[in-house]
Amino acid sequence: MAATATNPQGSTPIFRRKWQLPFPLNIYQSSIGRKWVMALTGIGLLGFVIVHMIGNFHIYEGPVQLHEYAETLRGLGGGLFPRTFLLWLLRIGLAGMFLLHIHSAYSLKERSRKASDKADFVSGEKKYGSKRDYVAANYASRTMRWTGPIVLLYLLFHLADLTWGWWLGDEYVLGDPYHNIVASLSSLPVAIIYVVANVALAIHIFHGTWSLFQSLGINNPKYNELRRSLAKGVAGIILVGNLSFPVLVTAGLVDDDNRKCEVGDVACLEHEAEKH
């Protein structure tokens, strides 16, 4: 049994492997292996999204608790590692997972485009003369290629907004995340960007959560039905949780009034945090 890639009568191959990389990199050379990588990095990124959301719920406890949470992240693994070492390790791992997730998605999209590419096809989508009637494919699965880039653009915006403080300017106070979030989300256009992006994220996660079981081959008729419910549950929780921040700030329920510490008084925040 040798893999033959010649097709004397029919079509020409769309993809030929020039050389075989050593294990385990050879897994990434195949489409199925790439789907495994997409699913595994998807699980990692999903874990990040959930932990990030839960951590951000500290904003409802107040500026001191959110500051304390931020300090906890910087001091992760304290006693064993230098300060912020583990946090940087997590950040690098996260960036790596993002790159692999994006690369696998993009390269597989290209393979599929090539497999459909011909005069009769337009931009990788098959063009039949009659209106293509999707039966099973849902809105989420068909828009993965759009919700993905939207989330990526939003991620860059989000980093520039709250990590680097590019357009908050003097309003941005390093060490007072509560104030930064309130200051940023108080602007209606920014709040709208957050809402739109998080709806896209939830749609992306809805298909991703179901699809990853299929890609990893985790399949058992006993619990196959539960995969759809899990996808709905996870996407729903992330949608409600993440939308709560822009919505509640815009509604004025989370604001800078009645703070124990003045805006930007990081020393006061640290002092209050120590009291806990």
Add this chain to the structure above:
Amino acid sequence: MTQELNLTLQVWRQDGSSDPGHFETYAANGISEDMSFLEMLDIINEQLIEDEQVPIEFDHDCREGICGTCSLMINGQAHGHEKATTTCQLHMRKFKDGDTIVVEPFRARAFPVVRDLVVDRSSFDRIIEAGGYISINTGAASDANLTPVPKEAADTSFDAAACIGCGACVAACPNSAAQLFTSAKLAHLNLIPQGQSQRFERTETMVDTMETFFGSCTNHGECHEACPKEISLDFIAFMNRDYVKAKVKNRKLAGQT
């Protein structure tokens, strides 16, 4: 009492692989609702021959829904809108009088159009050649039931073996992926004891061959809906699992758990 239908057909005509192809409109009048879709095309062709025109070419063989030769995208759906039905078993009573029906070939880069509605599906043969068989010496004919096969596994293997290789899964897939076909052919052999000795070698070579011609799965599930034999998406998951196992497994310990 049978009713007669008057239909308008828009059929893809393509004079060989180098021709860009176009749609042509035909009137199909006085079609009996007891006809199959292919019999309706036969009637059109008789008329075309009488008018000294070139008849429409389409693939067909057994006309019993078991050979996998007939194809056709009918109104944008592989083998038409009826579930679990091949084009030859699709009856005209499923259409309404006055309907306009668009008839096209299955489309994918791996399925080049030969002429009109006939496509070359030999890429599937390349996948089968890569491992869709059992090639071990089995000696003389053994007693029946000598090899115990769990009933459930035998049933599932049979479900997979129901695949007739028509290519509807590829035609319906927006990615032109052949995952459903390949996974059915793999599961058919990989789920029973007789197929175990070559299981991982087979999975690796057949998947690698598939990937040279076809796109990548995005788990839409369109293939399963289009499949005239209702092959389950579960087989795709089995294939994904076995493929990475094949890459990781130490085959010097094959057969050991």
